[in-house]
Amino acid sequence: MINKEEYKGVFIFIEQVEGEVAKVSYELLGKGQELAQELNTQVTAVLLGHKVGNLADKLAKYGADEIVSVDDPALDIYMTEPYAKALAAIVDRFKPDIMLFGATAIGRDLAPRVSARVHTGLTADCTKLEINEEKSIMMTRPAFGGNIMATIACPDHRPQMATVRPGVMEQIPKRSGIVPKVHNVTVENLSASKNVEIIEVIKKISANVDIMDANVLISGGRGLGCPENFALLEELAEVLGGTVSSSRAAVDAGWQPKDRQVGQTGKTVRPNLYIACGISGAIQHLAGMEESEIIVAINKDPSAPIFEVADYGVVGDVCKIVPGLINEISRLREQQKIV
Numbered sequence: 554m555i556n557k558e559e560y561k562g563v564f565i566f567i568e569q570v571e572g573e574v575a576k577v578s579y580e581l582l583g584k585g586q587e588l589a590q591e592l593n594t595q596v597t598a599v600l601l602g603h604k605v606g607n608l609a610d611k612l613a614k615y616g617a618d619e620i621v622s623v624d625d626p627a628l629d630i631y632m633t634e635p636y637a638k639a640l641a642a643i644v645d646r647f648k649p650d651i652m653l654f655g656a657t658a659i660g661r662d663l664a665p666r667v668s669a670r671v672h673t674g675l676t677a678d679c680t681k682l683e684i685n686e687e688k689s690i691m692m693t694r695p696a697f698g699g700n701i702m703a704t705i706a707c708p709d710h711r712p713q714m715a716t717v718r719p720g721v722m723e724q725i726p727k728r729s730g731i732v733p734k735v736h737n738v739t740v741e742n743l744s745a746s747k748n749v750e751i752i753e754v755i756k757k758i759s760a761n762v763d764i765m766d767a768n769v770l771i772s773g774g775r776g777l778g779c780p781e782n783f784a785l786l787e788e789l790a791e792v793l794g795g796t797v798s799s800s801r802a803a804v805d806a807g808w809q810p811k812d813r814q815v816g817q818t819g820k821t822v823r824p825n826l827y828i829a830c831g832i833s834g835a836i837q838h839l840a841g842m843e844e845s846e847i848i849v850a851i852n853k854d855p856s857a858p859i860f861e862v863a864d865y866g867v868v869g870d871v872c873k874i875v876p877g878l879i880n881e882i883s884r885l886r887e888q889q890k891i892v
């Protein structure tokens with residue numbers, strides 16, 4: 554039986570590739586500050602890599618009070634075994650109360666291996682984190698395909714570990730004047746733990762913007778009627794400088810790829826403008842976009858739940874309204890050019 558009193562602090566695994574920190578890590582630092590205030594503790598960023606000490610000041614601006622860093626050539630490119638060994642050593646030494654990862658490809662690979670090594674539980678793909686009256690963290694995640702939300706606790710083991718879906722937490726405003734305490738840690742024989750050799754890294758160049766990074770999203774659902782009508786949304790996105798996304802129904806029907814799905818079982822987005830076209834507004838979809846700054850809904854059903862979260866609503870056939878919208882936006886833009 555562990556002594557839970559020995560475990561203190563909120564630790565955030567900082568995911569970085571070639572010195573570029575993943576956005577979700579900044580989001581988790583912000584959420585970590587919120588949790589730490591309720592627990593009267595500090596937020597520690599865990600930074601693994603090679604020659605990444607220059608990131609310390611930036612991490613402090615986004616919420617890191619302290620930084621634990623392992624700088625080793627074996628950590629230059631992400632590999633499961635060296636990273637898991639280094640992180641497990643940090644957990645054993647510093648005994649964090651809470652340990653958070655982004656639910657990315659790296660986070661989903663690393664977190665379960667670390668949890669197994671330190672003999673604790675892991676809640677995956679969380680969308681909500683709260684501190685309860687017992688000062689334990691309650692971790693909420695979608696279950697059964699997003700049809701229910703499960704809230705999970707880890708009462709008997711430490712650290713309490715979770716991966717958190719990107720986009721669901723908010724970065725805090727940049728702080729100034731924070732000088733974090735940096736703990737430089739050495740973990741012996743990390744190179745010996747490599748069980749693969751990386752010969753070459755080939756980067757995939759994609760013409761598509763990640764919907765989580767888009768400022769304007771034009772999202773389509775089953776109400777479009779057929780996959781061909783997504784061409785209208787592509788045209789609207791082009792005149793607005795935006796990106797096309799979709800509901801789960803459109804993805805399940807094979808009309809759009811999975812990486813464009815918004816919702817509990819897709820991606821969580823916060824664009825400046827979200828236009829929902831032919832989307833009824835099931836709770837699973839709303840959970841992925843309701844924090845958008847401005848929401849416009851177009852649906853022929855006046856009682857569709859999407860109108861409850863929309864700032865502006867248009868009742869009508871999306872296939873008639875969108876072409877008119879495209880023409881009007883194009884006309885106004887031409888008018889501005891003439892003026």
